[in-house]
Amino acid sequence: xxxxxxxxxxxxxxxxxxxxxxxxxxxxxxxxxxxxxxxxxxxxxxxxxxxxxxxxxxxxxxxxxxxxxxxxxxxxxxxxxxxxxxxxxxxxxxxxxxxxxxxxxxxxxxxxxxxxxxxxxxxxxxxxxxxxxxxxxxxxxxxxxxxxxxxxxxxxxxxxxxxxxxxxxxxxxxxxxxxxxxxxxxxxxxxxxxxxxxxxxxxxxxxxxxxxxxxxxxxxxxxxxxxxxxxxxxxxxxxxxxxxxxxxxxxxxxxxxxxxxxxxxxxxxxxxxxxxxxxxxxxxxxxxxxxxxxxxxxxxxxxxxxxxxxxxxxxxxxxxxxxxxxxxxxxxxxxxxxx
Ligand code: NAD
Ligand code: TDX
Numbered sequence: 004x005x006x007x008x009x010x011x012x013x014x015x016x017x018x019x020x021x022x023x024x025x026x027x028x029x030x031x032x033x034x035x036x037x038x039x040x041x042x043x044x045x046x047x048x049x050x051x052x053x054x055x056x057x058x059x060x061x062x063x064x065x066x067x068x069x070x071x072x073x074x075x076x077x078x079x080x081x082x083x084x085x086x087x088x089x090x091x092x093x094x095x096x097x098x099x100x101x102x103x104x105x106x107x108x109x110x111x112x113x114x115x116x117x118x119x120x121x122x123x124x125x126x127x128x129x130x131x132x133x134x135x136x137x138x139x140x141x142x143x144x145x146x147x148x149x150x151x152x153x154x155x156x157x158x159x160x161x162x163x164x165x166x167x168x169x170x171x172x173x174x175x176x177x178x179x180x181x182x183x184x185x186x187x188x189x190x191x192x193x194x195x196x197x198x199x200x201x202x203x204x205x206x207x208x209x210x211x212x213x214x215x216x217x218x219x220x221x222x223x224x225x226x227x228x229x230x231x232x233x234x235x236x237x238x239x240x241x242x243x244x245x246x247x248x249x250x251x252x253x254x255x256x257x258x259x260x261x262x263x264x265x266x267x268x269x270x271x272x273x274x275x276x277x278x279x280x281x282x283x284x285x286x287x288x289x290x291x292x293x294x295x296x297x298x299x300x301x302x303x304x305x306x307x308x309x310x311x312x313x314x315x316x317x318x319x320x321x322x323x324x325x326x327x328x329x330x331x332x333x334x335x336x337x338x339x340x341x342x
Contacts, residue, residue: 008125008239010084012038016069016115017089019043021193022129022227024053026088029231031061040082044068048092052325053192069111075118084125086238087115090162093196094133097158098282099340108161109168116172119180126180127238128169132223132248133159134184137285140221145289146184148246155283166246173244181241183234185249186290189311190227191318195326196333198222199312202261202275203319204326206268210334213342216280218258221287225251226305233292236301250290251303263309267316279341 013030017023018041030037039062043049054062067074069089079085089111091097091104112128119126135146136153152167154160172178193200202212233249241247262272295301305311319326 009034010037010125010238012040012082013084013086014040014042014079014082016042016085016087017049019045019049019051019053019064020088020092021048021053021190021197022188022230023088024192025190025227026086026231026234027054027057027062029228029235031057034235039063040065040078042067042069042078043089046091047329048194050192050325070106070114072114072117075114076121079118079122079124082124084127084238085115085119086127086129086234087112088129090129091158093194094156094158095196095281095337095340095342097156097161099336101157101161104157104161108158109164112165112168116168116178116180120172120176120178123179125238126169126178127234127241128166128180128182129234130166130182130184131159131162132184132186132250132288132290133285134163134166135288138287138289140219140287142287145291146248147291148248148294155285179243181237181243182246183237183249184246185230185233186223186225186251186253186288188227188230189224190315191322192325193227194333195330198257199260199264199315200319200326201333202264203268203316204330205334206264206270207320207323208330212261212265212275213278213337214257214261214275215278215342216284218261218277219256220284221254221256221289222260223250223288223290224253224255224260224308225249225303226311229303229305232304233295233301236299237295240299242298247295247299248290248292249295250292251306253306253308254287254289255308260312263312264316267313281342
């Protein structure tokens with residue numbers, strides 16, 4: 004299938020975060036005709052270093068908040084697409100303090116939809132499989148585009164809310180929108196609060212890794228580069244008004260992932276601590292990405308999890324200066340939560 008839309012000037016919100024910055028690198032490396040404007044508030048999760056060194060004639064950085072309607076009104080003209088990654092993204096933080104999640108994830112999405120509507124700009128909305136709630140470990144089903152919304156946490160309920168706003172703005176106002184709901188990403192530039200980088204950097208710092216609950220919760224891992232290629236495919240070929248699920252058949256339980264990390268890093272299999280479970284902890288996520296694969300021809304390329312994990316461990320080992328400044332404060336916050 005040929006591209007139906009090749010954007011020339013895209014705004015990437017949250018382009019200094021984990022997945023957004025990987026998408027910016029992906030666009031620069033693979034789509035030479037597209038210019039990127041990164042709009043990012045540089046919260047605790049954003050780091051300008053994530054896009055350092057990219058060519059200035061391809062990537063422009065704007066420091067600002069997606070809730071700032073006046074800024075959006077000035078910024079958006081001259082762009083032909085918005086790819087919206089910016090969010091408060093961490094479940095544990097949403098349990099400790101939900102308010103920023105309401106502000107950024109719900110109000111921020113509303114502001115972007117309003118400006119996309121005003122200037123008739125193509126809008127792609129990045130969301131999560133967590134909007135569908137969770138599955139039992141023995142459930143033979145996986146999430147599809149038809150699965151009813153059933154979010155569990157303050158984080159996932161604000162993401163579900165934002166998805167519903169997108170659907171309404173498409174149907175009522177004709178905003179040219181698509182939505183993607185992706186499973187758990189891993190790879191470089193992921194904040195050390197998240198499971199895989201937290202455990203890798205704990206080991207590098209001589210801290211014992213921390214496993215929640217019984218360790219049997221399942222996540223459906225995808226390399227962030229596969230997420231990027233899927234988003235590009237949907238942005239350029241997706242049918243307006245549609246939702247596409249993104250996943251790479253990467254189901255694994257947490258204890259298996261942790262044991263893989265311990266083994267690669269030369270630690271004994273039991274060198275970790277069991278800690279208090281996350282309240283409302285989703286048991287299992289699993290994505291069926293048949294629609295994206297059959298309708299738009301996307302396929303994941305980085306499906307060797309062991310290889311991807313080893314590269315990720317190497318990245319954190321080689322880039323200590325990137326994560327060391329925020330490590331102690333992150334662990335202190337977890338300690339106060341008993342995790
Ligand atoms: P992240 O927390 O690493 O990055 C978020 C970025 O958004 C940061 O750069 C931050 O500074 C910026 N930001 C936050 N609030 C802002 C605001 N009000 N205005 C402007 N910028 C703001 O998040 P991530 O893990 O890269 O997730 C990116 C997106 O992908 C989110 O929408 C998330 O819901 C979605 N998603 C994440 C995963 C995952 O596994 N991490 C999976 C599926 C979907
Ligand atoms: O120290 C830990 N120990 C642990 O056992 C941490 C930080 C997590 N966990 C568990 C909780 C989850 O079962 O590991 C699993 C993964 O946890 P997170 O990295 O916090 O991710 P999750 O809650 O699954 O959400 C992620 O995927 C979906 C992203 O953070 C979301 O932004 C995305 O929407």
